[in-house]
Amino acid sequence: MTDKNNNERITLAHGHGGLASHHLIRDIFASAFSSPELDPLDDAANIDLPTGEISFSTDSFVIQPIFFPGGDIGKLAIAGTVNDVAAMGAKPLFISVGFIIEEGFLFSDLEKIVGSMADECRHAGVRIATGDTKVVPKGAVDKIFINTTGIGIRRKGIKLSGALARPGQSVILTGPAGVHGAAIIVARNELNIRGKVYSDCCSLNDLVEQLLDKLGQAITVMRDPTRGGVATALNEISRASKVGIEIVETEIPIGPETMAVSEILGFDPLYLANEGALLIILDDDAVDKALRICHSHPRCMEARKIGEIRDDLGGKVVLKAATGGRRIVDMLAGEMLPRIC
């Protein structure tokens, strides 16, 4: 059913729970995602976790285009939820997947996306435990949306939260700011810039595990700066922790392609999304060790300390500009980029 014809398309019958649904589930999903939890194909999966102390996170992915340099909606859906669970200090173990597919979607594209998801699950060491598929008539959804919901087990003795930043701590960013957003902008607009821009889309639970193993309670906040970018994530943290944050413009890693895209289209790279970087807030004396761990990770070689937590900035996020001045980096007030993740 799946490899006879490259033009075969999803029909409404694939979403009706009948024979076609069963073939879709068997041929595409069950074979790619096979696991002891998924294989019984009951309406819910039974999972045996070593503890009931878990982290739980959900995300819907509506990105456009669904294939982009550095990934696709499937890889993003796994990495995004893995990173949200990991950033709470938990070890992600199981993921549920909900597909909403437009009638007429190509089987071959679905197979590619499902293949990316399976690859990223293997990479991150997580398993898909349960799923759901809906097919809606043409025009009721744009191509394909994916929800992933993740469960991880929490580490004993570790408590991370956006509300736990303390004055005197440092802020690390593990990779160049805004590179996922820049890649999507280039892909959408077919911009002709020097050098290709690849999304940083990847799971970072292995990095989180190393950091917490080595540095434990010195780290109090981890967050992946997705929608709204570094600026928005730092604003969330400053509000939740009731602290000021100063970041230093010359210390923030930003790739030349991201700069070029931002200048051409008038975006501020601090508001562009990452999908494979973390903001880490930690005690100042742990910074060197944390940076060494980051630099030994293939996706975090450009990690840098970009600022610090302060008690004197009126609870604002402030950028110390390259020119020496200071400006407030506020929450994004208006629109920016829809469907970035």
Added chain:
Amino acid sequence: MTDKNNNERITLAHGHGGLASHHLIRDIFASAFSSPELDPLDDAANIDLPTGEISFSTDSFVIQPIFFPGGDIGKLAIAGTVNDVAAMGAKPLFISVGFIIEEGFLFSDLEKIVGSMADECRHAGVRIATGDTKVVPKGAVDKIFINTTGIGIRRKGIKLSGALARPGQSVILTGPAGVHGAAIIVARNELNIRGKVYSDCCSLNDLVEQLLDKLGQAITVMRDPTRGGVATALNEISRASKVGIEIVETEIPIGPETMAVSEILGFDPLYLANEGALLIILDDDAVDKALRICHSHPRCMEARKIGEIRDDLGGKVVLKAATGGRRIVDMLAGEMLPRIC
């Protein structure tokens, strides 16, 4: 922001992670769904379960129309996932919610839907632990889709699965077949039939708890016959358990309105969805007790034994017709009703 103007609409800015997103989350979601798990509003929620032996289920809801007699997409999204978790013999405790909303959607409609979700959560005794909201440009989704993913803790000594039906056991249906499907058809087509058709949409975890308390291991399968109805759910069970199932037409409760709708439009009510009924497969000597428990539940007063598990039907689901003949009730082969849940 939410009650000044009945015509206020969701904009793309509500989905961008900036200021408008934070207002939406604070004013609509955090106030309706407030819980110790949700309130920190981190990217993942920390949950303390009494055991790591859980059931985990996901469902995306794309129903059209979003408001229908007997419920709306919000009530359905909670009840549907509660029932999927409960039908595995687990006690549902926590739910994640992912909204995908079309630009221009009315705030007042979102508030109604969120209110229904909060009500159904209270009714079912579950809490919303974490969530996500995406807003997509007009035309990229039809109004609103909701994903809910649920976690429940399993009961010791209970193992339910579609693969555990045994010859000699009986089949109970706890309410009139196909009534959710019939209600949606009437709502869509504005059919003028005698008597209003209300969806049976409701959480049945309280019923499941009573049944398992009283009957324990006598029950081996529970399933809510949603998409594809009773016929599809029984076919799934017969395949997974490698057994035949005989159902008796005159014993299957079907409301007169459902019959009327089916006759007018040429549907078979056995393939129409329920959203507040269960198929229960249990030892024959437990049937009377199970029916007494069902009949004392306000939503299951028409529960009936509708058939039995057999080893002589070649693994098929067979209907003993009112006229005395027998016919095979197969999986649905073609299309039926898109966007029924």
